Amino acid sequence: MEYLFGENFMWGGASSGPQSEGRYEGDGKMPSVWDYWYETEPGRFFGGVGPEPAADFCHNYKNIIAAMKEAGITSYRTSLQWSRLIKDREGTVNEEGVRFYQAVLDELEAQGIEPMFCLFHFDMPMYWMEKGGFENRETAEAFADYAEMCFGLFGDRVKYWMTFNEPIVVIEGGYLSGFHYPAICDAKRGALAAYHMQLASSMAIERFRRSEKEGKIGIILNLTPSYCREEAGTEDRKAAEITDLLFNRSFLDPSVKGEYPKALKELLRSEGILPKASEEDLRVIHSNTVDFLGVNYYHPRRVAARSTAWEGPLMPEKYYEEYTFEGMKMNTSRGWEIYEKALYDIAVNIRDQYGNIPWYVSENGMGVQEEERFLDKNGVVEDDYRIAFIRDHLKWLHKGITEGSNCFGYHLWCPFDCWSWINAYKNRYGLIRVDTEDGCSLQPKRSAAWFKQVSSSHKVSD
Ligand code: BG6
Numbered sequence: 001m002e003y004l005f006g007e008n009f010m011w012g013g014a015s016s017g018p019q020s021e022g023r024y025e026g027d028g029k030m031p032s033v034w035d036y037w038y039e040t041e042p043g044r045f046f047g048g049v050g051p052e053p054a055a056d057f058c059h060n061y062k063n064i065i066a067a068m069k070e071a072g073i074t075s076y077r078t079s080l081q082w083s084r085l086i087k088d089r090e091g092t093v094n095e096e097g098v099r100f101y102q103a104v105l106d107e108l109e110a111q112g113i114e115p116m117f118c119l120f121h122f123d124m125p126m127y128w129m130e131k132g133g134f135e136n137r138e139t140a141e142a143f144a145d146y147a148e149m150c151f152g153l154f155g156d157r158v159k160y161w162m163t164f165n166e167p168i169v170v171i172e173g174g175y176l177s178g179f180h181y182p183a184i185c186d187a188k189r190g191a192l193a194a195y196h197m198q199l200a201s202s203m204a205i206e207r208f209r210r211s212e213k214e215g216k217i218g219i220i221l222n223l224t225p226s227y228c229r230e231e232a233g234t235e236d237r238k239a240a241e242i243t244d245l246l247f248n249r250s251f252l253d254p255s256v257k258g259e260y261p262k263a264l265k266e267l268l269r270s271e272g273i274l275p276k277a278s279e280e281d282l283r284v285i286h287s288n289t290v291d292f293l294g295v296n297y298y299h300p301r302r303v304a305a306r307s308t309a310w311e312g313p314l315m316p317e318k319y320y321e322e323y324t325f326e327g328m329k330m331n332t333s334r335g336w337e338i339y340e341k342a343l344y345d346i347a348v349n350i351r352d353q354y355g356n357i358p359w360y361v362s363e364n365g366m367g368v369q370e371e372e373r374f375l376d377k378n379g380v381v382e383d384d385y386r387i388a389f390i391r392d393h394l395k396w397l398h399k400g401i402t403e404g405s406n407c408f409g410y411h412l413w414c415p416f417d418c419w420s421w422i423n424a425y426k427n428r429y430g431l432i433r434v435d436t437e438d439g440c441s442l443q444p445k446r447s448a449a450w451f452k453q454v455s456s457s458h459k460v461s462d
Contacts, residue, residue, distance in 0.1 A: 003398040003460040010114065010409030011455035012075035013068055013431075014363050015055075016121035016165065019418040020064075020078065022053030028094040032083040032123040033133075033181040034421070049424035055416055056440035058100065064432075065107045067442050068415045071431045072452030075114035077294075077362060077411055078104075079121035079165060080154075082146050089127050091145060098153055105157050116160035118220060118294075119147050119204065122170060122180060122421070129181070134170070134193040140200035147204035148211065155213035162294055162362075163201040165220045167251050170197065176315050179422055187314040188273040195275040198254050198285060205288040219255045220294035220362045223248050225342045225349075226303045229323065235305035239320035242267065243303050246316045256293065256354045258286040271314060293350065294362030296413070297343055297393075299336035331389075333369035333427050340392040347400025347407055360409035364393055367420070367427025371445075381433050381445040390451070394460045412451070416442065 018034055031039075038050035057064055068076060080101060087094035108115045120143070128139045147163065164170075173180030175190030201219055208217045224247055226240040245264045253261050268274035303320045310318035329338045343361070350359050366389040374382045394410060401407050417430035425436055431448040435441045454460055 001462045003395055005394075005398065005401070005458045005460075007458060008408070009458055010075040010360060010411070011072060011451070011458075012077060012114070012116070012409055012411035013071075013073040013413075013415030014077040014411040015057075015414045015416070015418055016079040016118070016123075017081035017084065018051055018054070018079075018121060018123045019414070019420065020055045020057040020416075021081065021084075022051070022056050022058050024058045026096065027058070027084065027100065028087050028096045029081065030083045030086065030088075030094075031126040032081065033126060033129050034123060035083075036126045036129070037181045045422050046424040046426045049419070051419060053440065054419040055434045060440060060442075061104055062107055063442060064416055065104075065111050065113065067432045067444065067448075069111040069113060070452070071415060071444060071448035072455030073113060073415050074455060075116055075160075075409065075411070076108060076415070077116035077118060077160075077162070079118040079123070080150055081123055082120060082143075083123060083125040085150065085153075086125065086146065091142065091149070093149065093153075101154065105154065109157070114160070115158050116162070117150070117154065117158050118162040118165050119143075119150060120163065121165040122173075124181075133174075133182070134196040134200065135189055137196055137199070140196045140203060143200040144203035144207050148207040151208055151211040151213050155211060155215065159215035160292075161208060161215060161217040163204045163217065163219050164197060165294075165362075166222045166296060167194065167197045167201070167219075168247055169222060172247075185313050185315070187271070191268055191273045192275045194250060195277065198251060199281050201251075201255065202285045202288040205290065206284060209288070216291035218290040218292040218294055219251065220296060221248070221251050221255070222296040222298070222363075223252065223346050223349075224297075224299065224301050225345050226301045227339075228303055229325075232304070236303065239305045240303040242319040243301055243316065246319075247301070252293075252354070254285050255290050256357055258289045273314070291358070292408075293354075293357055293359040294411075295346060295350075295359055296363035297346060297361060298334075298364065299331075300339045300342045302337070331366055331368070334367050338366075338389065340396045342396075343393050344396040344400045347397065347405035348403065351400075351403070351405040356404070356406045358406045358408055360407060360411065361393075361397065362411050363413040364390070364410070365413035365429045366390075367423075367429045369427050371428045371433070379443055381428075381443075383445045383447045386431075386445070386447045387450045390447070390454075391460055391462075394454075398460065 084097040416432040417428045417434040433443040
């Protein structure tokens with residue numbers, strides 16, 4: 001069977017500044033939380049590998065962009081690093097950082113690849129972290145200033161902007177589960193930081209609209225549908241509603257509808273962790289909703305009511321437990337379930353519950369450990385598993401689009417292998433292999449030619 005996508009559908013790739021760029025001599029970059037964390041606790045990072053040189057995009061961006069073009073990538077989302085664009089604590093522009101991103105834009109333009117810029121991908125400058133990160137409202141103001149600076153610097157060339165990537169992961173990782181800095185477990189502080197992140201996003205949108213630049217602005221959220229067992233009872237469904245509130249709707253509703261769900265506010269109030277919001281802040285959130293949504297989707301959440309009472313510190317897990325079942329399809333490298341139909345469910349949910357706002361898949365992909373196992377005699381990774389993964393997700397996405405969901409693109413994470421935070425280079429996601437043992441040299445995998453074929457024909461075939 002054949003699945004046809006529209007002529008204007010965007011076939012893109014997604015990456016981020018911290019995971020691709022690395023550093024170069026005299027780049028004037030300030031430390032972000034990742035630089036600091038690696039310097040102080042390198043043992044937390046898989047294989048002791050830190051954010052240098054990532055995929056060496058700083059030195060090799062021309063070759064990487066050419067290789068992406070060759071793999072059929074027609075739009076590229078990355079993130080600007082706040083810590084690269086300011087050179088001191090007063091927020092003075094780092095001209096070297098500006099030159100770098102302008103050069104990247106020149107190259108994307110030369111190759112006919114549409115740039116899409118996100119303003120923050122987990123990478124708080126250490127200076128602002130020391131001031132409390134997003135627990136401090138001043139950081140939200142500073143973020144809006146930085147956003148405005150970026151619109152001024154690049155707004156004539158970039159037509160797609162996104163405020164944050166996966167803000168809920170910043171909260172989960174940093175304030176609940178310990179996989180991001182500051183790695184504390186304090187739901188009250190997390191709820192405050194989440195509130196200020198939403199405010200920062202809305203303030204940045206307000207600045208964008210004031211700038212009168214052409215183009216659109218959105219936010220990238222990792223939407224993780226919750227599924228109960230077929231025989232689920234009321235308590236299980238309640239647990240699924242709560243996970244949806246906490247993990248999805250906490251940013252989705254204020255970003256798209258300008259309002260927090262009442263049930264979320266009640267839940268946080270009942271736990272004594274509802275942040276105090278001023279009327280003016282709520283007005284900013286209400287009046288500055290997104291033009292479009294980026295949706296990162298990797299895996300679903302299988303949810304049941306807890307069978308035992310929660311005894312630890314306050315965490316979302318107080319309200320649910322996850323279940324597994326026979327025949328669950330897994331990406332064993334990452335420990336994530338593969339469930340392609342969720343992309344259809346997301347498409348329908350956005351259509352029916354969120355005014356059919358324009359959206360795109362801003363990340364989806366498969367990270368695999370020790371891909372060397374699949375190298376053929378010519379040094380090409382035969383990643384048929386990745387081709388199957390992408391194809392099967394696209395089929396379900398196609399069904400959602402056919403049924404009216406307003407999805408305008410699919411971006412693979414990541415077109416080239418990149419550095420994955422504390423997982424470092426454990427799992428490889430690319431269509432293009434980056435040989436970290438050999439000066440980050442590039443080698444297209446089998447999936448690169450396949451992706452090119454899909455992108456040029458706008459068609460997926462069984
Ligand atoms: C998303 C992030 O959560 O998932 C990316 O936006 C990340 O930054 C990607 O790399 C894949 O997850 P991981 O942990 O395997 O790199």
